[in-house]
Amino acid sequence: MRENDPILDAVFGRTSLVTEVFQPMRVLLVASEATPFAKTGGLADVAGALPGGLARLGCDVTLVIPAYREVFSKGLVIEPTEMTFDVPIGTRRLTARVLRGRLPGSQATVFLVANDDCFDRPTLYGGAEDYPDNAERFIFFSRAALEIGGRQDRPFDIIHCHDWQTGLVPAYQKLLYQSWPMLSQARTVMTIHNMAYQGLFWHWDMLLTGLDWKYFNWQQMEYYGQLNLLKTGLVFADAISTVSPTYAREIQQEPGGCGLEGVLASRSDVLTGIVNGIDTTVWDPQTDPHIPRPYSAADFDDGKYAARVALAARLGHAAPDARPLVALVGRLVEQKGIELVIELLGRMGGSGRAHFVILGTGNNGTEEALRRAAASFPGTIDVVVGFDEGLAHLVQAAADITLVPSRFEPCGLTQLYALRYGTIPVVRATGGLVDTIVDTTPETLRNGSASGFVFEAFDALALEHALTRALDAHSNRELWQGLVRQVMAQDWSWETSGREYLHLFERTRQAPPVAIK
Ligand code: ADP
Secondary structure (H helix, E strand, O other): OOOOHHHHHHHHHOOHHHHHOOOEEEEEEOOOOOOOOOOOOOOHHHHHHHHHHHHOOEEEEEEEEEOOHHHOOOOOOOOEEEEEEEEOOEEEEEEEEEEEEOOOOOEEEEEEEHHHHHHHOOOEEEEOOOOOOOHHHHHHHHHHHHHHHHHHOOOHHHHHHEEEHHHHHHHHHHHOOOOOOOOOOOOEEEEEEOOOOOOEOHHHHHHOOOHHHHHOOOOOOOOOEEEEHHHHHHHHHEEEEOOHHHHHHHHOOOOHHHHHHHHHOOOOEEEEEOOHHHOOOOOOOOOOHHHHHOOOOOOHHHHHHHHHHHHHHHHOOOOOOOOEEEEEEEEEEHHOHHHHHHHHHHHHOOOOOOOEEEEEEOHHHHHHHHHHHHHHHOEEEEEOOOOOHHHHHHHHOOOOEEEEOOOOOOOHHHHHHHHOOOOEEEEOOOHHHHHHHEEOHHHHHHHHOOEEEEEEEHHHHHHHHHHHHHHHHHHOOOHHHHHHHHOOOOOOOOHHHHHHHHHHHEEEEHHOOOEEE
16 A cells, blocks of 8 residues: 655645745646557557646646647547647658647646648557557657647646657757757656567667767667667666656566666665556446446445346346456557466366456457357357447446456556546556555455555466456355445555656756756
């Protein structure tokens, strides 16, 4: 369970001190996806909710994202602005048209960078294969984001960048935009959501960045002969954060650092881990429009049963199964431990102990293996291949148990959504799962900290053992109901995480910028 920061509590608990201690902070948040505009994963949830969390703490936040085709299909208000400019990309110039939107329920302004050649495409980053011009697309986006920030009427204190797609922003701010008054005094913070995706491109893409070849060296932008955009961000940013304290430690070593452990260890003095919050305006069983009957900790039995009936109908079953419902929602990729799940289904599908529902998208191999498992145990295993936000909410509400058996997990959001919906997570002890889920033991039940079932070894037997412990606990109605009530009472909202970001921003603002050779 996370703890509040006593200093910040004192500061924020007394409004008069807010102005005395902190100047109102201006933040330019640059991300490649943000809910509700465009989403492929947890990054979008964070970039869509953090601005609101920061705004509630007194920050003035401007969010910049690309204007993908997807953003126009959500019924959101998106308007043109007068702003348009050219961005040099190698020897060409690409035109950016700037659109404006609003994050629902927040004061933050959203600017969307439009260029149809770059962003009017069916998906954000490509399909089975990445788009071949992703370097060019995100070099263009990174520079356009700074051009937008530079055209605002008040200077920014912090430029907050997320993942490899924005890795060039800290370098551009230091090397090309020092004469821009709205940007020059800002400090840059690079947040890592996943070290496994680094934006590695062939060396000639260095020409597209417009930066001097002298930066293409092993200590700055180069990685074994290639251009590495995440590494660039980690080297040039004034501070680095990632999405949980455990992951912050893991990435300073092999294999968590995915080759950049040395870079991260060398910057450990400015590296922090802050657990993601969840957007409780979107994920709340008391107000969720995707579930048939709202519920709280007081009446979750009825609410979850209604969700099960709806889910059964959606999956083509005449009635809900009486067995415990075990769910998994997520990307069906190696990181998420899908190979363990495939093995688990083979071992437990015939046991009659549970009904399994899996919702996700992945590569053809994993999707096919899961479909085969479903075909082997009809009525016991349902697999839905696809990305369906509404169904993800319904599954979380209907399930008793959710599986997060990740090989590695920077933070993980599905276990936090599960807690809020009274669904008990079974997780592997890695990254943010360590920081958010407490194993159920007689002692943790007694002291009220139990929130799930945790296993250590990355193998299917360990997963099966943890799930069996969960199913055994489920059969003790009184124990289970107590556990559900306990986890539903936990607060994982942006309130606490937003304060930690503010603390980080304040520290970074007061420190000198990183020296660049
Ligand atoms: P990651 O960012 O590594 O994919 P997270 O757990 O941090 O993992 O976030 C995943 C987010 O994407 C959650 O909001 C989850 O509900 C959502 N999600 C993943 N797969 C699907 C899917 N197939 N349909 C709907 N939502 C999904």
